[in-house]
Amino acid sequence: MPSLMLVGGVELGGTKIRVARGSDDGRIEASETFQTTGPEPSFARILNFFRGGPPISALGVGAFGPVAVRPSDSDYGRLRGTPKPGWRDFDIAAAAGALGVPVALDTDVSAAGRGEAALGALAGLDCGIYLTVGTGIGGALVAHGQPLPGASHAEMGHVSLVRTPGDDFGSVCPWHANCAEGLASGPAIERRFGANLGALPDDHPGHALIAGYLGQLLASLVLVAAPNRIVIGGGVSKAPGLHARAHAALLAGLNGYGFYPEAGRPGFVVPPALGDDAGLAGALLMAGAEARRR
Numbered sequence: 001m002p003s004l005m006l007v008g009g010v011e012l013g014g015t016k017i018r019v020a021r022g023s024d025d026g027r028i029e030a031s032e033t034f035q036t037t038g039p040e041p042s043f044a045r046i047l048n049f050f051r052g053g054p055p056i057s058a059l060g061v062g063a064f065g066p067v068a069v070r071p072s073d074s075d076y077g078r079l080r081g082t083p084k085p086g087w088r089d090f091d092i093a094a095a096a097g098a099l100g101v102p103v104a105l106d107t108d109v110s111a112a113g114r115g116e117a118a119l120g121a122l123a124g125l126d127c128g129i130y131l132t133v134g135t136g137i138g139g140a141l142v143a144h145g146q147p148l149p150g151a152s153h154a155e156m157g158h159v160s161l162v163r164t165p166g167d168d169f170g171s172v173c174p175w176h177a178n179c180a181e182g183l184a185s186g187p188a189i190e191r192r193f194g195a196n197l198g199a200l201p202d203d204h205p206g207h208a209l210i211a212g213y214l215g216q217l218l219a220s221l222v223l224v225a226a227p228n229r230i231v232i233g234g235g236v237s238k239a240p241g242l243h244a245r246a247h248a249a250l251l252a253g254l255n256g257y258g259f260y261p262e263a264g265r266p267g268f269v270v271p272p273a274l275g276d277d278a279g280l281a282g283a284l285l286m287a288g289a290e291a292r293r294r
Ligand SMILES: [Zn+2]
Pocket: 157, 158, 173, 174, 175, 176, 179, 180, 181, 182
């Protein structure tokens, strides 16, 4: 087995940034977390972390999106149309490239999907889905350890849902009146209930409402991709019982359509085995792959 390389990973989130140094098999050795501010001060802190320690062979970045992740894109590395102040059109690849080592860029969700596929709940599976439910809703379809390449990254959180009767809540998505992110993301939950899902009492109807919407999304993903397992991470997923409720809602959505029994088994919808480290682990794996490719 080839010896391990020391590489760097960045998880660039909308509210916080995590940086890590670790081995190219995805193991984190040292990490730091800080708040996301504007792009320049944020990258100054990121570069400072890596310049202040032993040299790394490559850097993997998992970023919030939408972001141009294909090297053949004319706007490769740039954030596309984010509402986050100051970040629109910011060139992440160029900013990370200031470190002078090869850079691999993907979405934060794809990075987390890679991490779970290599070391976590999606390991050894033909096909898995990593879904994050937090500030937004996003997902990655991972086949044999790799997020599916396409014309861009997927945006599973913007799939339209059927509203629960009586739910006239105004979507928080600026583009869609009925998408999953607009109805069931962290900001939607905060605006609906004035609290996060985990803070609601166990018998609060909000649990069934949100799980119902997530279950609808899961049913669509199952019908499209027939994954072996679905991981749900992100802040909203930390509400106790969320995975079991969403799994039950998924099965209710399929309504007995038994085209494959795997979806009905316990453990089909699970939290990330790597917890909050899935994205950083994936970023380290991306860095390792990029260093070997050069
Ligand atoms: Zn939307």
